[in-house]
Amino acid sequence: MNKRSLRILEFNKILSMVTEYATSPMAKRRVDRMKPQRDIEQIRKLQEETNDALNRLNHHGNISFSGLCDIGASIKRLEVQGTLTSKELLDIAAVLQVAKAAKQYGDGSDLTEALASRNQEPVSQTTFDSLTERFNMLLPLEHIASEINRCILSENEYADDASxxxxxxxxxxxxxxxxxxxxxxxxxxxxxxxxxxxxxxxxxxxxxxxxxxxxxxxxxxxxxxxxxxxxxxxxxxxxxxxxxxxxxxxxxxxxxxxxxxxxxxSLSAQAATYVSDIAYDLELLTDLDFIFAKAKFARATNSTRPIFNTDGIIDIRQGRHPLLEKHTVVPVDIRLGETYNLLIITGPNTGGKTVSLKTLGLFSLMGQAGLHIPAMEESRLAVFDDIFADIGDEQSIEQNLSTFSSHMSNIVYIVQHATPNTLCLFDEPGGGTDPVEGAALAVSILNYLKSMGARCMATTHYSELKTYALSTDGVENASCEFDVATLRPTYRLTIGIPGKSNAFAIASKLGLPDYIINSAKDQIDSDAIDMETLLADLEASKRSMQEDEKAIEAYKQEIESLKESLQKKEENLDTKKAEILKKAREEARDIIDDAKDVADQTIRDYNKWRNNPHKADMRTMEEQRSKLRSKIKDYEKSGASETKKQTSNHKASDFHIGDTVQVLSMGTRGTITKLPDNKGIAGVQMGILNSMLPISDLLIIPESTVSVNGTKQKYSGKHAGGDHTSVSKSMTFSPELNVMGKTVDEACFEIDKYLDDAVLAHISRVTIIHGKGTGALRKGIWQYLKKHPLVQSYRSGEFGEGEYGVTIVEL
Known part of the structure; x- marks a missing residue:
């Protein structure tokens, strides 16, 4: 990248901001030497490292490199078997202590210790990313650091026990x-x-x-x-x-x-034995300090990782110039290289045109250097071989250069060195000379660069450039909005509409007499006036279209939401309908079977009386007929009672996870999966259907005792029903039970019900997740499993199963 563009776009100021987040002098020097890259794979690697460091900061907290100092000279002296001073040895010990802390941060052991100190279950924090290898390669050499710190108390103080x-x-x-x-x-x-x-x-x-x-x-x-x-x-x-x-x-x-x-x-000789490891630690820690400095800068500026391409496409979403005050900067959207390669920005002075120009150039430099950009996620940047910028007035009295000459010298250099894979930024090209000639030059220069394939962005006040953008393919107008009522720019960039200079409106608001303004208007030809009127109409139409688009988008979202809600209701109705029909068929089959049994018995009795009339007893026959009538009445009563709407009188505190309930409105059974909330709505699993239902619609089915393998066990009513219930249970049964964070008594209570469900679901192996922690919960569970009649064997998990954090139970 040419140094002039780096200076004009103030890339050095960004590096100064990043330097503040680096700890060691080595990392600070690396930040100062940081330059934009041209290889897309290298850029993606740098961006990935920054992104991974940012993720670690967000999930694991800050990492400290305090104590990391430049021990390069000491390492060279150790390589030639030299003796180090007490300060040099203490610096080596400090670097090794930083390596130890960084390694703990890398594998998450420091976070695990913090959780343990607060009596919380440890959580595995191992992260595999582009930084994992660096953290794993660190060698803290704790015995060397400990020996140095044991012998040397300070730079001029030594322990009595040193020897x-x-x-x-x-x-x-x-x-x-x-x-x-x-x-x-x-x-x-x-x-x-x-x-x-x-x-x-x-x-x-x-x-x-x-x-x-x-x-x-x-x-x-x-x-x-x-x-x-x-x-x-x-x-x-x-x-x-x-x-x-x-x-x-x-x-x-x-x-x-x-x-x-x-x-x-002696201490120097011990350190010299590991001099290569110490040198490698220093290199790794410098890399990490440098990478985390970029990540801390990204977090401070609320930056995100840009997506890079080699197609010259730029799509910056809500970009904020990082050198402007956070509370005043106005985000801008900049698009270039997809349907047009040249973007011409117009509008009044101090309206934000130059800021938009610098934002595009600076973001490209930052992104290609491996820095995140302060914009929304999914913003896209292109990889450029070079970025040229002609921004600002650099006239020189010593070199006898006017404003126009200074600009033209820069433009000549850009034209001579531009390629199809360059980004060219121009602030008022053709300015500082006759407007007619300047506009013609600007159009010619921009058209040449566009035809070459370069990506260009330019600001201007010339109407000729606005017309050129309207009439030329691959060129687009943009404008920075200006509020004429308040005489203040909004700094919002609108692509697709050229801007007005608003000179007459601004002059009128500032108090210039109308007769002077009208006289000025009379001196402008009618074509220019028509052009300004057209621009005003276009701007009004654009705003109206944007408002309509927002309203349409809101309607689309509302319709989509209603569509999803209706679809869910239809699915629920189909499921309920299938369940009701299924239950009705089962009940009808039971009634038919029962009626058939009664009829068969009645026929047998009738045949017996007919073959043996002397055994016929009118009183017995009358009793049998009364029983038949009573049976018919029972069927009628049960049918009438089922048509009545039933309600439950249970309280929210009566329900527990795993309870079997009768869903009164659906006539089916389910299992409580979520306790009732403050509105009395509980989660119920009914086969493959999981619904939220009021507790007034749920009737808890009490437990009954059945025999399993010759042993009496308690099962809730959901277990009654033979194979049908087992199949239903197996459809919803989870092979894992998580009891982390519970006491031993709470865990054993849940495990008891869980193992019962597992037997009914014909599950032969289950996993109980209890975490590692202090081991107290695991020990209590094992003591309980040892005496449980349904358990054949149990063991700790193997590698890949959860190791000592889980117990595998064979039933």
Whole structure:
């Protein structure tokens, strides 16, 4: 990309904003060197990395690179077996600690620990994306970092336990110091010496302990004079009695320095063993710091990932220039390269034309550099080999260039270097000279670039360019709106309609007399006036069409919603109808079977009486006939009672998940899948149909006891019904039960009902999901399963099944 366009479009300011989000000096330098790319695969890779980092920020929170510093020089010294200073070693330890924190962030273990600290079930946060490999390749080398931090407390402070030698030397120093102070204390506290000393204190001069002696008593204290006061009245003398002790302290201090040097050599040697790993960690962390800086910038500017293409198509949706204030910037939609390759923007000054021009150029540079753009999702950008911009006035007195000459020099350069795969941006081409000649030049230049296949966008005040756009294929007009009533621009870009300069309207609002404005209008030819009138009509028509389109879209959405609602109702009616017919057939078959049994028995009794008349008993026959009449009345009563509308008196608290209920309005059974809400509406599963029904329509079916495999178990009424119920149950039965977050008692209660349902549904293996956590819930469930009569065996899940977070139960 040419440097002039980068400067004009203020790409360097964007890089400065991104730099603020980088932590390490290495990442900041990488941001400063960031340039737009031309290879679409490389651009997509950079965009994917930024997008993956942004997703991690949104889901896992911030990642910190605090402590990441430039240890490149230290790594080079380690490569040649050099000894590092304490600061260099501490910097290496800090980098390794950053690597440890970053690795935990990468695999989500830090989030798991945070959840565990709040007594929440851990959730697997492993993410596989373009950054996963970098996180996995980090080697924290915790033993190296721990050893450095154990031995070196700060840049100038070392732990006593750094080595046994250092510990012994420091102990000797303390003992010698104690002896020396005891000797000096005797001297300064002696009554005989009290008047001969300037002060009763011990001081230090030139690294040796001394006492302050008055000048006139110097002969009373044999020893070495190290200093005197500014007046000469006080001498600082090292008594002979402590000279040897001071010498010992000096020697021990030198030994301490030598021992510290050995410690640094040892730590440097340990780090040198892993120098290649440390260098790789530094490289990986710099990459991650750089990538997450781009992601943090995207989050701060509410940016999204653009979709790139090599077809020259641009479709920016609600783009916001990132250098403008968030609360004042007006989003713009910019389209180019699909049905037209040249877009000409017209409108009044300060209306936002140049901002729209810069927004397109800057977004292209940002996107090709791997940065997200502040626009709506699904915005599209094209990959350009170069972007040229002639924006602003760069006239030069030194080079004797006028405004027109400056612009023309830039345009000449653009024309000479433009290709079909370039983006050209022009601000007022042909300006600064005679309007007629300037307009002709502008049309000719833009037409040449369009015919070449380049993508172009230009701002202008020339009516000739508006006419050119209206009459030429592949060229489109656009305008920046202006509110004449308030004399303020709206900054909204409208594609398809050329804009008016509104010079007369603005001048009138500002107080210019009407006779002057009318005189000016008389000097404009009728064609120009007709053109402005046409533009005004077009703009009004465009707004009216946009309002109509919005109303039509609203109607379409409403119709679609009604259509979906009607379709759902029809599906529900068909399902209910099928269920009602099915139940009616079953009841009719039961009645027929019952009637057949009664008829058969009656015929047998009649034949017996006919063959043996002496056994016929009128009283017995009358009783049999009474029973038949009673049976018929029972059928009639049951039919009449079923036609009556039944209601339930259950409260919302009576219902539990898994309860079997009779749906009174449909005459069918179902299972509670969702507890009643505050309006008394509960979720009920009826075969393949899942509906929300009022609890007044639901009758809870009490549990009854049946025998399974010789063992008595409790089952709700939904289990009664033999194979039909089993088939219905198997259609709705889930092979997994999730009890995460529940207590052991709650979980075992649900598991009991769940295993009963599994047996009736002929399911031989089920999965109970309880999570890993502390293992308490898993242990309690296993103790319960061990004693359950329906359980043959159980085990933990294998790899791919959920491992220790689930239990597989064989029934």
């Amino acid at each position: 046994s030698g250092l510990k012994n030397i420091r102990r000797e120093i303390r003992l010698t110091n104690d002896k020396l102070h005891q000797q000096l204390d005797k001297i300064i506290k002696s009554d005989a010496n009290r008047d001969q000393l300037q002060d009763s204190l011990i001081t230090m001069r030139n690294g040796r302990y001394c006492i302050p002696v008055k000048q006139e008593y110097r002969s009373k204290f044999p020893g070495m004079i190290h200093d005197q006061s500014s007046t000469g009245s006080t001498l600082f003398i090292e008594p002979m009695a402590v000279v040897n002790l001071n010498n010992q302290i000096k020697e021990l201090a030198n030994e301490e320095l030598l021992e510290i040097e050995k410690i640094l050599e």
